[in-house]
Amino acid sequence: QSVLTQPPSVSAAPGQKVTISCSGSSSNVRNNYVSWYQQLPGTAPKLLIYENNKRPSGIPDRFSGSKSGTSATLGISGLQTGDEADYYCGTWDNSLSADVFGGGTKLTVL
Amino acid sequence: QVQLQESGPGLVKPSQTLSLTCTVSGGSVGSDNYYWSWIRQHPGKGLEWIGYIYDSGNTYYNPSLRSRLSMSVGPSKRQFSLNLNSVTAADTATYYCARGVAVAGSIYFDYWGQGTLVTVSS
Numbered sequence: 001q002s003v004l005t006q007p008p009s010v011s012a013a014p015g016q017k018v019t020i021s022c023s024g025s026s027s028n029v030r031n032n033y034v035s036w037y038q039q040l041p042g043t044a045p046k047l048l049i050y051e052n053n054k055r056p057s058g059i060p061d062r063f064s065g066s067k068s069g070t071s072a073t074l075g076i077s078g079l080q081t082g083d084e085a086d087y088y089c090g091t092w093d094n095s096l097s098a099d100v101f102g103g104g105t106k107l108t109v110l
Numbered sequence: 111q112v113q114l115q116e117s118g119p120g121l122v123k124p125s126q127t128l129s130l131t132c133t134v135s136g137g138s139v140g141s142d143n144y145y146w147s148w149i150r151q152h153p154g155k156g157l158e159w160i161g162y163i164y165d166s167g168n169t170y171y172n173p174s175l176r177s178r179l180s181m182s183v184g185p186s187k188r189q190f191s192l193n194l195n196s197v198t199a200a201d202t203a204t205y206y207c208a209r210g211v212a213v214a215g216s217i218y219f220d221y222w223g224q225g226t227l228v229t230v231s232s
Contacts (some may be wrong), residue, residue, distance in 0.1 A: 032214075033213060034216075035216075035218035037157075037219070044224050044225050045157065045206070045219070045222055046222070051216075056220060071166070088157055090219075092216045092217065096173065097173060098159060098174075099201040101157040102156065102161065103156045104157075
């Protein structure tokens with residue numbers, strides 16, 4: 001059972017927008033920055049979003065991040081078949097004194 | 111461009127020690143406020159943070175693994191290592207090394223190795 005809760009799967013059609021939620025608590029999401037990672041099949045995770053809403057160089061602005069209270073959200077607009085992947089949120093947990101990740105969300109682009 | 115590459119045995123016997131090395135190119139371990147990290151992923155599962163080493167030798171480990179863990183930096187500062195002792199089948203996973211960047215108490219991982227699968231089996 002992950003400390004951060006994500007939906008197991010989401011799906012949408014090409015060109016549409018999807019959001020992936022990451023629900024935590026005051027000991028993690030509320031008081032710390034959240035990052036998001038994309039893991040394409042058979043590859044290592046890749047940083048998509050850091051400090052809640054910042055994109056590393058090379059990440060298109062179709063990917064966005066936000067946070068409110070104990071929840072964070074990853075948005076992906078203009079969906080492409082190449083976006084099919086597992087997505088993970090991550091942050092520090094003050095109670096556990098550990099970096100924690102969500103259980104991951106599998107995105108299917110129909 | 112920073113690149114990381116894990117290396118080590120792909121098969122470890124139960125009760126023995128799992129030892130992995132991460133070789134860093136395009137950067138130096140122990141400098142510039144980076145947290146050189148290990149993260150693992152059990153087959154078909156999510157990510158689990160193992161720990162990191164920073165400032166050329168300070169370490170911070172996941173409390174759930176702390177009693178079996180040690181990490182170190184190689185003399186050239188181009189490698190860092192993971193040792194996990196008394197392994198069981200539950201330690202079978204793909205192990206990733208990654209570079210962590212600290213910001214206001216949080217760390218995000220901006221560069222990752224390709225990962226190496228370690229199976230614990232007799």
